[in-house]
Amino acid sequence: NDNSPGLALGGITKGVSDLELTAAYAAIANGGTYNRPVFYTKVTDHSGKTILENSGLSHRVFKESTAYLLTSAMQSVVQSGTGTPYQLSSGMPVAGKTGTTDSYVDLQFVGYTPYYTAGIWTGYDTNVELPEADRTYISTLWTNVMSRIHESLPIKEFSVPDSVEQLTVCANTGLLPNTY
Numbered sequence: 001n002d003n004s005p006g007l008a009l010g011g012i013t014k015g016v017s018d019l020e021l022t023a024a025y026a027a028i029a030n031g032g033t034y035n036r037p038v039f040y041t042k043v044t045d046h047s048g049k050t051i052l053e054n055s056g057l058s059h060r061v062f063k064e065s066t067a068y069l070l071t072s073a074m075q076s077v078v079q080s081g082t083g084t085p086y087q088l089s090s091g092m093p094v095a096g097k098t099g100t101t102d103s104y105v106d107l108q109f110v111g112y113t114p115y116y117t118a119g120i121w122t123g124y125d126t127n128v129e130l131p132e133a134d135r136t137y138i139s140t141l142w143t144n145v146m147s148r149i150h151e152s153l154p155i156k157e158f159s160v161p162d163s164v165e166q167l168t169v170c171a172n173t174g175l176l177p178n179t180y
Contacts, residue, residue, distance in 0.1 A: 022110055022119035028074075029095070029112040031161065032067040033060050064161040071095045071158050078111065085139035086111055088147055092155050104130045107138045111146075114156045118146055 016024075019037055027034040036057040043052040074095035077083040082098045086109055096111025105127045110119035122138045123130060160166065170177050 018108075018119050018121050021108075022117055025096070025110045025112060025119065026117040027061050028067045028070050029114075029117050030067070031064045031159070032062045033058055063163070065163040068158070068161050068164050074111075075158070083109065083111065085136070086142055088113070088143060088150065090147065090150060090155060092146075092150050092153075093157055094146075095158065104132075104135060107135060109138060109142055111142065113146065113150060114158050115153055116146065116149060118142060 023034065023037045026037075038054045038056050040052070040054055041056075042050055042054070044050055072095075074083075074097055075093060077098065078086050078094045078096055083094075083096050086094055086096055086098075088094055092113050092115075094111050094113055096109055099108035100106070101123075106121065106123035107130065108119070108121045110117070112118070120138055120142050122134070167176060169175060
């Protein structure tokens with residue numbers, strides 16, 4: 001039964017697939033709107049007649065302000081945390097989260113830009129530690145793919161929703177500066 005306190009820490013019986021995890025992060029990137037992943041949108045025959053159509057399913061899963069605050073926090077992961085190898089050389093903003101199991105059995109990164117979300121996992125089907133030399137290709141692969149699909153896109157920042165107010169706070173106390 002996965003209905004337990006351990007659920008908040010990822011303690012679930014069968015885990016989450018890369019597709020499910022990437023779709024969850026895409027909901028954050030989409031301002032709190034979840035879009036069911038689809039592998040095709042339309043299939044046509046040789047004359048252009050539609051044979052199959054796959055419309056997406058979409059619904060709000062949390063507030064736009066919550067999505068922005070999560071994005072802001074995950075930008076810090078890429079700017080100055082464990083995700084720095086996932087920065088794009090173009091300067092395109094990236095938000096994301098790294099994940100590593102004990103002894104480097106699994107490595108994972110899910111990240112997004114204002115345009116696209118991508119997730120990557122590496123490891124063996126058996127719980128074998130990844131050799132040290134194989135621990136960096138995950139960031140190389142992610143950044144190469146994302147760099148290529150962003151080549152002709154203009155750099156843009158993540159949108160700040162109207163429901164979020166940005167204020168300056170004191171670095172020592174975390175409080176608003178006194179005005180007197």
